[in-house]
Amino acid sequence: MPDTLSSADLRHVDHWLFDLDDTLYPAETELMDLIRERIGAFIVKVTGLPWEEASQLQRGWLLQHGATLPGVLVDYDIAPAEFLDFVHDVPLDKVPRDPELDAILNILPGRKYVFTNGSAAHAERLLDHIGIADRFEGVFHLEAADLIPKPHPQTYAKMIAHFGIAPTASVFFEDSEKNLEHAAELGMTTVLVGPHAERSTAPHVQYRTHHLTPFLRAAAVKELAR
Incomplete structure (x- = not known):
């Protein structure tokens, strides 16, 4: 191959x-690491859970839905744009x-x-x-x-x-x-x-x-x- x-x-x-x-x-710019951190922060913000419990919840969503957003939308009353705007609000200075x-x-x-x-x-x-x-x-x-x-x-x-x-x-x-x-x-x-x-x-x-x-x-x- x-x-x-x-x-x-x-x-x-x-x-x-x-x-x-x-x-x-x-x-190597590690931009996706920043986005993943924002995803975790959003789940903590929406659920009120501690970081570790929020991470466990996210892992369950990933297994069930293949991504975080579908799980958030099923379990919580938020607009998709609220999630997408929050998690992508990261600096681009390293790119x-x-x-x-x-x-x-x-x-x-x-x-x-x-x-x-x-x-x-x-x-x-x-x-x-x-x-x-x-x-x-x-x-x-x-x-x-x-x-x-x-x-x-x-x-x-x-x-x-x-x-x-x-x-x-x-x-x-x-x-x-x-x-x-x-x-x-x-x-x-x-x-x-x-x-x-x-x-x-x-x-x-x-x-x-x-x-x-x-x-x-x-x-x-x-x-x-x-």
């Missing part, structure tokens, strides 16, 4: 799908602008999209901060998914219908192994991104890379746009 930069053959790709957090910027990634995205042949479990506002703010917002034709965010996150299969189906993509002519870049599994079942080429990627042995992961930019730079693609 190919997993090196030199063997990344993406010449069949017309549609480029990118997860947002810990994929379009380095995981660098990335002109090199911007330049590579600009010349990749085909249509480029973001497919994220984050909110619309979070995606807009972060893509603008990194300096790559103009490189994407669209963002499929949690609100567009009716608050049903990856890896639920219906969310992939909604995203595919929304963008009108062909899965077998698509590549999906993700930092989560489990979020790549259904993508592979649909026929997408899968790329696991992040410091953990090279340790992955999951059969549904076709390529692995620590950093996105050098992978894109080295990959074989269709004739580049001029």
Whole structure:
């Protein structure tokens, strides 16, 4: 199974799908750690529970629903935006602008999209901060998914219908192994991104890379746009 930069053959790709957090910027920025802390703080705020009990409650929601927000909505009378705005209210000062990634995205042949479990506002703010917002034709965010996150299969189906993509002519870049599994079942080429990627042995992961930019730079693609 190919997993090196030199063997990344993406010449069949017309549609480029990118997860947002810990994929379009380095995981080493620890931005997701800040978001997880905000999620915990929100649960404490809403439930009034001590931190440890709130953490246990969240783990139960993750097991039952696959994400925190669906559990919050089932058990508590809050608006989804209240949760999403709170947990994504984090500083971006450790996330660098990335002109090199911007330049590579600009010349990749085909249509480029973001497919994220984050909110619309979070995606807009972060893509603008990194300096790559103009490189994407669209963002499929949690609100567009009716608050049903990856890896639920219906969310992939909604995203595919929304963008009108062909899965077998698509590549999906993700930092989560489990979020790549259904993508592979649909026929997408899968790329696991992040410091953990090279340790992955999951059969549904076709390529692995620590950093996105050098992978894109080295990959074989269709004739580049001029």
